[in-house]
Amino acid sequence: MIHPILLCGGSGTRLWPLSRKSYPKQFAKLMGDESLFQASARRLSGDGFAAPVVVTGDSFRFIVTEQLAQIELAAQGILIEPEGRNTAPAILAAAMWVAKSDPQALMLVAPSDHVIPDTDAFAQTVQAAVPRAQAGDLVTFGITPTRAETGYGYLELAADADAGAKTPQTLARFVEKPDASRAADMLVAGNFLWNAGIFLFTAQAIIAAYQTHVPNLIDAVTAALGGANSDLGFTRLDAAAWEKADDISVDYAIMEKADNLAVMPFGAGWSDLGGWDAVWLETGPDAQGNVCSDNATAIDCADTLLRSETEGVQLVGIGLDNIIAIAMGDAVLVADKSQAQRVKEAVDALKARGASQAVQLPRDYRPWGWYESLVIGARFQVKRIVVNPGAALSLQSHHHRSEHWIVVEGTAKVTVDDEVKLVGENQSVYIPLGAIHRMENPGKVPMVLIEVQTGSYFGEDDIIRYEDIYARR
Numbered sequence: 427m428i429h430p431i432l433l434c435g436g437s438g439t440r441l442w443p444l445s446r447k448s449y450p451k452q453f454a455k456l457m458g459d460e461s462l463f464q465a466s467a468r469r470l471s472g473d474g475f476a477a478p479v480v481v482t483g484d485s486f487r488f489i490v491t492e493q494l495a496q497i498e499l500a501a502q503g504i505l506i507e508p509e510g511r512n513t514a515p516a517i518l519a520a521a522m523w524v525a526k527s528d529p530q531a532l533m534l535v536a537p538s539d540h541v542i543p544d545t546d547a548f549a550q551t552v553q554a555a556v557p558r559a560q561a562g563d564l565v566t567f568g569i570t571p572t573r574a575e576t577g578y579g580y581l582e583l584a585a586d587a588d589a590g591a592k593t594p595q596t597l598a599r600f601v602e603k604p605d606a607s608r609a610a611d612m613l614v615a616g617n618f619l620w621n622a623g624i625f626l627f628t629a630q631a632i633i634a635a636y637q638t639h640v641p642n643l644i645d646a647v648t649a650a651l652g653g654a655n656s657d658l659g660f661t662r663l664d665a666a667a668w669e670k671a672d673d674i675s676v677d678y679a680i681m682e683k684a685d686n687l688a689v690m691p692f693g694a695g696w697s698d699l700g701g702w703d704a705v706w707l708e709t710g711p712d713a714q715g716n717v718c719s720d721n722a723t724a725i726d727c728a729d730t731l732l733r734s735e736t737e738g739v740q741l742v743g744i745g746l747d748n749i750i751a752i753a754m755g756d757a758v759l760v761a762d763k764s765q766a767q768r769v770k771e772a773v774d775a776l777k778a779r780g781a782s783q784a785v786q787l788p789r790d791y792r793p794w795g796w797y798e799s800l801v802i803g804a805r806f807q808v809k810r811i812v813v814n815p816g817a818a819l820s821l822q823s824h825h826h827r828s829e830h831w832i833v834v835e836g837t838a839k840v841t842v843d844d845e846v847k848l849v850g851e852n853q854s855v856y857i858p859l860g861a862i863h864r865m866e867n868p869g870k871v872p873m874v875l876i877e878v879q880t881g882s883y884f885g886e887d888d889i890i891r892y893e894d895i896y897a898r899r
Contacts, residue, residue: 464496562631570590
């Protein structure tokens with residue numbers, strides 16, 4: 427039985443403006459009707475796979491459970507990192523968590539934002555790597571390169587290795603992301619594979635590698651797990667201990683030092699969607715090289731990606747060549763496709779200006795559903811709020827605003843001080859300033875309402891919580 431370890435704490439800034447810190451790319455529907463996280467979880471499920479262990483951040487814990495439920499899967503464990511410390515501490519925490527029940531358990535560690543179209547071929551490749559992992563080796567997966575890519579790290583195979591083999595091969599060394607000239611040379615050489623960041627090993631083998639190469643991480647992560655607490659089914663790692671863990675990747679901490687490595691080649695298609703140019707390529711350009719979303723139109727364009735990510739926003743490109751244009755309700759990205767890897771610079775520039783668009787989507791996802799601001803003025807704000815079936819907002823009050831709720835779909839169960847009542851479609855209720863109130867959806871379909879706030883301040887920190895079924899502070 428293989429235990430999938432899904433890492434999904436990254437921010438995916440190179441796919442801004444769709445991917446932002448508040449809702450990064452792994453949870454977005456970039457390549458079809460499922461998110462990248464859902465596709466990854468489904469790919470590592472079924473015969474031969476245990477339920478996944480997910481390592482993520484506090485902000486994403488309910489997104490993880492909701493998206494797994496949508497594809498009828500459940501995690502065997504969800505580890506909550508108090509803060510991101512890169513992949514080495516995260517993988518060690520998962521290994522120690524799995525080892526508690528079975529030190530010899532096989533772990534398949536995979537980022538949750540990759541695209542692997544041929545699921546069957548990947549499953550066969552994983553199975554081919556199992557004997558080496560069971561023998562105590564650390565198996566890393568290398569992708570057959572199809573172009574001189576500068577956005578990936580590489581794996582150089584040993585002189586006697588075969589890049590097209592169907593069994594694990596000997597690794598010579600890891601190679602950092604190259605420049606264009608070096609990448610072209612490696613592609614021609616034929617003995618280099620892209621570093622996929624996917625690994626297969628036993629829990630015992632990887633823990634032993636940490637003990638040998640980074641023993642200080644063992645101490646910090648052991649303390650973080652020892653001080654962890656259970657919270658609504660999540661395992662919250664101890665923050666004080668976790669802070670002492672080095673911020674380091676598993677490649678630097680382990681893989682570049684270990685002497686029991688093997689490389690499993692995979693040539694059936696893979697992408698980490700590390701930029702909009704990769705999305706353009708993986709989506710499948712038409713005869714003119716264009717990729718357009720449903721709300722986008724290309725006129726006399728070539729080799730261009732046009733995506734409108736907001737319903738009601740039509741994006742039209744005329745006479746464009748090699749351009750990326752991504753439109754959302756609050757931000758638009760326009761770039762030459764050759765400059766796709768520089769999108770992070772745009773995010774950094776927006777952060778420096780204090781622009782909320784750098785990190786926050788217009789739609790704010792919460793454990794109970796989501797909301798978005800439709801209009802905001804000096805003394806008012808209008809929101810659309812969607813509450814999932816059976817979900818409830820916290821029992822709360824506000825110092826600086828009153829609220830007027832109008833139900834437009836479904837039925838709301840509303841508490842205002844000592845009064846509890848049902849509010850149906852086309853009905854409304856007023857929440858006075860300072861009143862203790864709660865909104866719930868008792869129905870079986872999403873409930874939608876329009877909220878009109880009036881007052882002097884509308885920040886989300888103007889919430890005093892008295893009760894919360896999601897244990898938020």
